[in-house]
Amino acid sequence: MDYSIKIGGEAGQGIQTVGDTLSHIFTRAGYYVFTHQDYESRIRGGHNFYQIRVSDKHVTASRSLIDILVALDRESISQHERELNHNGHVLYDSSFLKQNFDRPNFLDVPLFDLAVSYGGSKVMANIVAVGAVIGMLGMKPEIMYELIKKIFKKKGDEIIQANLRSAEAGYRYAREKCLTCSFMVSGFESPKLLITGNEAIGAGAIASGVKFYSAYPMTPSTGIFNFVAENAREFGIVVEQAEDEIAAINMALGASFAGVRAMTGSSGGGFALMVEGVSLAAMTETPIVIALAQRPGPATGLPTRTEQADLLFALYAGHGEFPKVILAPGNPEQAFYLTNKAFDLAEKYQITVIILTDQYLADSQWSYERFDLNKLRYQNYRLKEEDFKNLKEYKRHAFTETGISPLGIPGQSTNLVVTDSDEHDEEGHIIEDAETRVKMVEKRLFKKIPLIRKDIAPPLLYGEKNSDIVLICWGSMYGIVKEVVDEFRKRYKIAMLHFSELYPLPEDQSWIEFLKEAKILINIEQNATSQFARLLRMETGINIENHINRFDGRPFTVDELKEKLYDYLRRL
Amino acid sequence: MTTLEDFKGRTPAWCPGCGNFSILRAFNEAMVELGLSPHEFVIVSGIGQAGKFPHYTRCHTFNGLHGRSLPVATGIKLANHKLKVFAVAGDGDCYGEGGNHLLHAIRRNIDIKLFVHDNQIYGLTKGQASPTSMKGMLTKTQPFGVLSEQFSPITLAIALNCSFVARGFAGDIEHLKTLIKEAVNHKGFCLLDILQPCVSFNKVNTFEWYRQRVYRLSDNYDPTDRVKAFEKSLEWGDRIPIGVIYKKERPTFEEQLPVIAQKPLVEQSFNFEKIRELLTKFN
Ligand SMILES: Cc1ncc(C[n+]2csc(CCOP(=O)(O)OP(=O)(O)O)c2C)c(N)n1
Numbered sequence: 001m002d003y004s005i006k007i008g009g010e011a012g013q014g015i016q017t018v019g020d021t022l023s024h025i026f027t028r029a030g031y032y033v034f035t036h037q038d039y040e041s042r043i044r045g046g047h048n049f050y051q052i053r054v055s056d057k058h059v060t061a062s063r064s065l066i067d068i069l070v071a072l073d074r075e076s077i078s079q080h081e082r083e084l085n086h087n088g089h090v091l092y093d094s095s096f097l098k099q100n101f102d103r104p105n106f107l108d109v110p111l112f113d114l115a116v117s118y119g120g121s122k123v124m125a126n127i128v129a130v131g132a133v134i135g136m137l138g139m140k141p142e143i144m145y146e147l148i149k150k151i152f153k154k155k156g157d158e159i160i161q162a163n164l165r166s167a168e169a170g171y172r173y174a175r176e177k178c179l180t181c182s183f184m185v186s187g188f189e190s191p192k193l194l195i196t197g198n199e200a201i202g203a204g205a206i207a208s209g210v211k212f213y214s215a216y217p218m219t220p221s222t223g224i225f226n227f228v229a230e231n232a233r234e235f236g237i238v239v240e241q242a243e244d245e246i247a248a249i250n251m252a253l254g255a256s257f258a259g260v261r262a263m264t265g266s267s268g269g270g271f272a273l274m275v276e277g278v279s280l281a282a283m284t285e286t287p288i289v290i291a292l293a294q295r296p297g298p299a300t301g302l303p304t305r306t307e308q309a310d311l312l313f314a315l316y317a318g319h320g321e322f323p324k325v326i327l328a329p330g331n332p333e334q335a336f337y338l339t340n341k342a343f344d345l346a347e348k349y350q351i352t353v354i355i356l357t358d359q360y361l362a363d364s365q366w367s368y369e370r371f372d373l374n375k376l377r378y379q380n381y382r383l384k385e386e387d388f389k390n391l392k393e394y395k396r397h398a399f400t401e402t403g404i405s406p407l408g409i410p411g412q413s414t415n416l417v418v419t420d421s422d423e424h425d426e427e428g429h430i431i432e433d434a435e436t437r438v439k440m441v442e443k444r445l446f447k448k449i450p451l452i453r454k455d456i457a458p459p460l461l462y463g464e465k466n467s468d469i470v471l472i473c474w475g476s477m478y479g480i481v482k483e484v485v486d487e488f489r490k491r492y493k494i495a496m497l498h499f500s501e502l503y504p505l506p507e508d509q510s511w512i513e514f515l516k517e518a519k520i521l522i523n524i525e526q527n528a529t530s531q532f533a534r535l536l537r538m539e540t541g542i543n544i545e546n547h548i549n550r551f552d553g554r555p556f557t558v559d560e561l562k563e564k565l566y567d568y569l570r571r572l
Numbered sequence: 573m574t575t576l577e578d579f580k581g582r583t584p585a586w587c588p589g590c591g592n593f594s595i596l597r598a599f600n601e602a603m604v605e606l607g608l609s610p611h612e613f614v615i616v617s618g619i620g621q622a623g624k625f626p627h628y629t630r631c632h633t634f635n636g637l638h639g640r641s642l643p644v645a646t647g648i649k650l651a652n653h654k655l656k657v658f659a660v661a662g663d664g665d666c667y668g669e670g671g672n673h674l675l676h677a678i679r680r681n682i683d684i685k686l687f688v689h690d691n692q693i694y695g696l697t698k699g700q701a702s703p704t705s706m707k708g709m710l711t712k713t714q715p716f717g718v719l720s721e722q723f724s725p726i727t728l729a730i731a732l733n734c735s736f737v738a739r740g741f742a743g744d745i746e747h748l749k750t751l752i753k754e755a756v757n758h759k760g761f762c763l764l765d766i767l768q769p770c771v772s773f774n775k776v777n778t779f780e781w782y783r784q785r786v787y788r789l790s791d792n793y794d795p796t797d798r799v800k801a802f803e804k805s806l807e808w809g810d811r812i813p814i815g816v817i818y819k820k821e822r823p824t825f826e827e828q829l830p831v832i833a834q835k836p837l838v839e840q841s842f843n844f845e846k847i848r849e850l851l852t853k854f855n
């Protein structure tokens with residue numbers, strides 16, 4: 001079983017509500033879900049859609065063909081009717097769209113009339129639509145009812161009942177009227193969790209003990225800010241909306257200096273303003289985690305769309321030479337664990353760790369059995385209060401074997417914690433002499449980098465070890481390329497090499513041999529200039545000649561990438 | 573009890589005769605008289621001659637970037653509001669490069685004491701105009717003289733209902749010391765603008781120039797009257813008032829944050845067991 005449902009309409013019509021409710025019902029029913037959203041940078045009007053893929057097997061990307069199109073506007077039909085599968089159906093309301101479609105696979109559901117008669121208000125139309133989709137699929141409605149009760153628990157019994165009646169009305173209507181609906185829906189399993197990339201980063205941060213999050217809103221990073229803020233009270237986190245991104249990173253650095261785990265997040269434009277702060281973090285050796293959720297640039301670009309074009313910017317962000325780590329999760333699960341790793345590495349090495357995502361990953365939902373909390377690491381690398389109190393002498397930037405100096409918390413001891421954005425001596429005081437300067441660079445850079453590289457995991461190989469074709473990708477391309485590999489495996493010896501820990505490259509270099517042995521390397525990136533391939537060449541000398549790039553701001557579906565790849569292989 | 577010895581820092585790299593020396597002396601004496609120890613406060617500074625200040629006394633120090641002392645200080649204060657947090661900045665630093673942060677730090681009323689060494693010039697970069705330079709001042713980079721209106725930090729702060737607004741003068745150390753002490757004892761955001769002659773680059777606003785104009789506010793001046801204070805803040809020319817110009821008790825930002833009502837953030841331990849609950853939100 002593998003169905004795709006697309007909900008299309010104008011901004012403000014409740015596409016998100018319908019989509020989110022359906023995805024949660026499917027997840028609770030034990031199915032695997034993948035969702036992605038396509039929206040414009042506006043609050044009302046325009047054309048947006050929300051696409052859900054639901055299956056009894058793990059699904060990790062969207063398909064091109066759809067089985068149910070919920071059309072909340074006429075645009076949805078004119079734009080997406082051609083995407084319908086051979087048994088695809090359209091759910092619409094003829095009185096609302098002011099148009100009748102006399103076709104067997106068009107199900108006219110009076111969403112608004114039912115909403116008024118059963119729910120007492122037009123606003124219930126969305127929940128009628130949810131009920132109708134569940135009816136079309138032939139699922140049992142109980143889980144839907146359960147979820148409705150949970151969602152509206154705080155709103156009181158009256159609202160719950162109105163929603164239940166509306167959902168049931170939609171459900172019954174579809175069961176009775178949709179004679180051609182022949183979707184097979186298999187049985188229920190255990191409930192799963194459904195989570196977006198942004199939520200996974202927020203949850204990963206909280207699970208790593210983040211105590212301070214300062215940011216300035218910018219799509220598509222705002223979801224992280226929202227998630228942390230929602231949980232601020234419960235988990236004891238100070239969140240502050242800074243006056244700008246420069247303030248955001250400087251506040252986070254202040255909090256980190258004062259002894260708590262701190263984070264900030266933005267998209268490319270806001271991150272551009274933070275860059276001087278990245279350099280400050282390096283000089284003062286202050287741990288910080290930054291989420292950089294990419295969207296197409298330059299400048300304001302396409303605010304609500306996706307791209308992977310800030311990799312080299314992130315790599316070079318900050319004047320001067322210093323170590324930094326860039327992690328690029330491929331899905332929410334990786335985002336959760338890698339955010340944890342980001343906090344660990346940032347504090348362990350007293351550096352900046354950037355979590356590089358994009359709109360596609362930020363907003364898409366994936367479902368999982370569960371997250372394994374035993375895989376999380378929480379080690380406090382700061383000086384323990386007792387030890388610090390007993391220290392006779394303390395130098396914040398002391399020269400050590402590893403280059404890592406003791407990280408003391410100001411106020412916990414009579415020892416002073418001193419740091420400076422100017423080059424400084426071991427105590428942290430401003431200096432100008434050449435000898436100290438050289439020793440500091442050795443400490444901050446040369447000593448730490450080899451250690452950091454030991455902690456970086458090699459890329460993930462998916463597919464045969466001795467493959468002819470290797471698809472190279474990073475970050476959010478993971479799910480799409482993985483499914484393409486699954487489909488091509490019958491015909492080709494093919495594998496994916498996915499990078500989620502981008503920089504520095506790991507000490508373990510066995511994968512380089514693997515790349516050298518492959519007959520065809522194809523690099524796939526959601527940008528115009530193959531930035532990762534360039535990074536790879538710079539670091540390893542490996543030159544990839546074949547590239548698939550997309551930079552229209554839209555993610556690949558599995559089918560689109562398959563087609564591109566066929567084209568490519570035909571030409572080779 | 574601390575003594576001046578406890579605040580002996582590195583040797584200053586300022587020009588002989590610079591107004592900064594007097595500010596340093598007033599500050600150290602104020603700390604001794606307040607009975608504060610070096611480990612009880614943090615100084616966050618920016619870049620400029622003023623930015624070097626914390627190295628020349630003794631304290632926890634974050635000498636950050638040009639213009640950015642206030643956001644760093646804000647982060648420190650929110651992470652540990654038990655620490656006293658001071659920000660030291662230059663006029664270019666705080667009124668130019670970091671102007672936006674000043675507005676919002678005042679709005680938040682976070683308990684930070686901001687000391688601005690206002691020499692009405694960019695000292696460290698050798699004499700360009702600053703926001704507080706007077707109209708017409710000729711510099712290498714203002715070949716036709718300063719064309720923009722002179723910035724009045726005091727007026728701005730009062731307009732924003734800043735909790736404590738004062739002006740001091742490096743040439744009146746005793747008075748400056750009382751202002752520093754009063755600021756430290758005040759709850760809420762404090763702006764103390766300190767007139768600081770730059771003997772190397774500001775040939776207009778010299779010690780002599782200030783001495784002829786500066787006067788202490790009389791004892792019967794009422795700093796709680798906002799309208800009068802606003803009027804007072806406009807006085808600049810033949811006579812320049814020093815003292816506490818405006819004062820207003822307001823709840824501080826950190827007092828209003830429920831998360832740190834019980835104890836400072838840095839003292840709150842991380843409860844890993846709660847994370848299981850966090851994940852149930854996604855079921
Ligand atoms: C981002 C940035 N821009 C410019 C500079 C160069 N710079 C250093 S200090 C300074 C101005 C100093 O003037 P002020 O803040 O009034 O301090 P003063 O030296 O007068 O005490 C400038 C422009 C810098 N360090 N960083």
Ligand code: SF4
Nearest residue numbers: 587590621695770771
């Ligand atoms: S340049 Fe001016 S402000 Fe800087 S140390 Fe010299 S006299 Fe003081």
Ligand SMILES: [Mg+2]
Nearest residue numbers: 662663691693
């Ligand atoms: Mg100055």
